[in-house]
Every structure is written in C-alpha cells, then in structure tokens.
Amino acid sequence: MGSLGQAGRFARTTMAAALDVVLPPRCLACGDMVAESGALCGDCWSDLTFLGDPCCLQCGYPFELDFGEPVRCGACLAKPPAYDRARAAFAYEDPIRSMVISLKHADRTDLVPGLARWLTRAAGPLIDDADLVTPVPLHPKRLRQRRFNQAAMLAQALSRSSGVPYASMLIRRRRDTRSQGHLSPEARRRNVEHAFRIDEPDKVAGRRILLVDDVLTTGATLEACATNLKRAGAARVDAVTLARVIRPTAVSSSDETAPLS
Numbered sequence: 001m002g003s004l005g006q007a008g009r010f011a012r013t014t015m016a017a018a019l020d021v022v023l024p025p026r027c028l029a030c031g032d033m034v035a036e037s038g039a040l041c042g043d044c045w046s047d048l049t050f051l052g053d054p055c056c057l058q059c060g061y062p063f064e065l066d067f068g069e070p071v072r073c074g075a076c077l078a079k080p081p082a083y084d085r086a087r088a089a090f091a092y093e094d095p096i097r098s099m100v101i102s103l104k105h106a107d108r109t110d111l112v113p114g115l116a117r118w119l120t121r122a123a124g125p126l127i128d129d130a131d132l133v134t135p136v137p138l139h140p141k142r143l144r145q146r147r148f149n150q151a152a153m154l155a156q157a158l159s160r161s162s163g164v165p166y167a168s169m170l171i172r173r174r175r176d177t178r179s180q181g182h183l184s185p186e187a188r189r190r191n192v193e194h195a196f197r198i199d200e201p202d203k204v205a206g207r208r209i210l211l212v213d214d215v216l217t218t219g220a221t222l223e224a225c226a227t228n229l230k231r232a233g234a235a236r237v238d239a240v241t242l243a244r245v246i247r248p249t250a251v252s253s254s255d256e257t258a259p260l261s
C-alpha cells in the first residue's frame with residue numbers, strides 16, 4: 001500500500017515537472033513568461049501601486065504627507081465609518097484590477113494564493129486585534145452563478161496564514177443591491193444596510209471581527225456589514241481588502257458604481 005502511495009506521489013511530482021517544461025511559468029497578470037510560477041513579470045510588478053503608511057488612521061486613505069502621528073482624513077472626521085479601521089494592499093488599478101476581474105469572471109482561482117500573500121501583508125497591523133476572520137458575503141444568486149465567493153477564498157487563505165479562526169456565514173446577504181440608481185443617497189445607504197443580516201448574534205457579541213473583501217469601491221458595503229456587526233455587539237470591526245479605489249475627493253455613499261461583486 002505504502003509503495004503504491006509513493007508511486008502515486010512520484011507520478012504526480014514527475015507530472016508537475018513535466019508540465020513545467022510543457023507549460024513554462026507565466027506572469028499572473030499578463031501571461032508573459034516568468035522565471036517561477038506564481039509571480040508577476042517585471043513590467044506588471046512595476047505597475048503595482050502598493051498602499052500603506054502614511055494613511056488615514058481609520059479608512060486607510062493614502063496621504064501624501066506623513067503627519068508624524070495617526071490622523072483621520074476629512075471624510076472620516078466629517079462622518080466616522082462604522083468600522084474601526086480599513087486597510088488595502090493596492091490601489092485598484094491594473095494589473096491588480098485585471099487580476100481581480102479574471103478571478104471573479106474567468107474562474108482564475110489559481111490567482112488566490114498569490115493575491116492572498118499580499119492581502120496578508122496588508123492585514124498585518126489588524127490581524128493581532130482579530131478573534132475571527134470573515135468574508136463579505138455574495139448574494140446567493142451570484143454565488144450560484146459563480147460557484148465561489150472570491151472574498152471567502154481570500155479570507156480562508158488569510159485565516160490559514162495568520163492562525164486566526166475563519167467564520168463562514170457570520171454575515172448573510174439577503175438582497176442584491178446592484179440597481180439602486182433611482183434611490184436617494186440616504187435610501188441607498190439604508191438599502192445596502194438592510195441587504196445584510198446577522199443570524200447568530202451570539203457568535204459576534206464581544207468578538208473582534210476582521211472582514212475581508214476583494215475591492216473597496218465606495219466603502220458602502222463594508223459600512224453596511226460593520227453597522228450590522230456592531231449592532232450585534234462586535235467589540236471591534238476591522239476590514240482588509242486586496243485593493244481599493246482611490247478617488248481624489250471624499251468617499252461617496254453610493255454603491256452603484258461598484259464593480260460586480
């Protein structure tokens with residue numbers, strides 16, 4: 001039996017080596033040949049816009065100047081978000097933008113390990129303050145179409161690399177919020193807020209939750225999830241996304257321009 005298992009492993013290893021010869025490693029973003037699998041080519045690498053300090057203490061919006069102490073941006077001072085802190089690995093631009101789109105709409109789940117490494121790096125300052133990692137849920141209809149939730153795959157990878165337990169289905173999505181352009185901003189905010197539900201508040205009460213999503217567009221989805229989690233008694237709600245849209249002006253409260261999530 002043991003020798004059969006070994007033979008199987010040997011066959012698989014040989015097969016992987018053979019595939020590397022037949023299919024040389026490709027850049028995760030553009031498909032050009034690279035030296036090792038799971039990497040970006042030099043051109044795509046140089047196009048990445050990493051986010052980090054200095055940034056808004058709360059929403060993570062990048063600052064051009066380091067104020068020498070933690071400060072909030074104007075938007076967070078004017079209307080503090082329901083979440084405590086949000087951080088993102090990258091600005092939502094190519095090549096990350098095309099990678100996220102390939103993941104969601106072309107089933108490129110092979111991108112997850114590489115993307116998750118960057119997400120873990122961005123989550124660094126938040127992970128020590130988290131009891132649970134949980135994804136922003138997809139609407140069940142969308143989940144049936146796509147068959148996977150990219151945020152859940154990223155959250156699971158983050159849980160594995162950090163050791164912080166993963167909680168699935170902590171937040172439920174009960175409404176699709178795509179077409180709400182006809183609503184007033186306030187009605188839109190309420191619509192998004194009511195699109196989520198916490199079924200088991202006892203799993204949330206007193207816990208520090210780290211929410212995971214692929215892209216922060218307007219912040220409305222994270223705001224709605226955080227509002228629901230805080231209402232259910234969460235002690236802290238932080239959020240980490242792979243990328244975020246960087247707008248020169250204040251964050252709007254509309255989610256209508258969000259990419260299909």
Ligand SMILES: [Zn+2]
Pocket residue numbers: 027028029030031032040041042043044045
């Ligand atoms: Zn490339």
Ligand SMILES: [Zn+2]
Pocket residue numbers: 056057058059060061072073074075076077
């Ligand atoms: Zn801010």
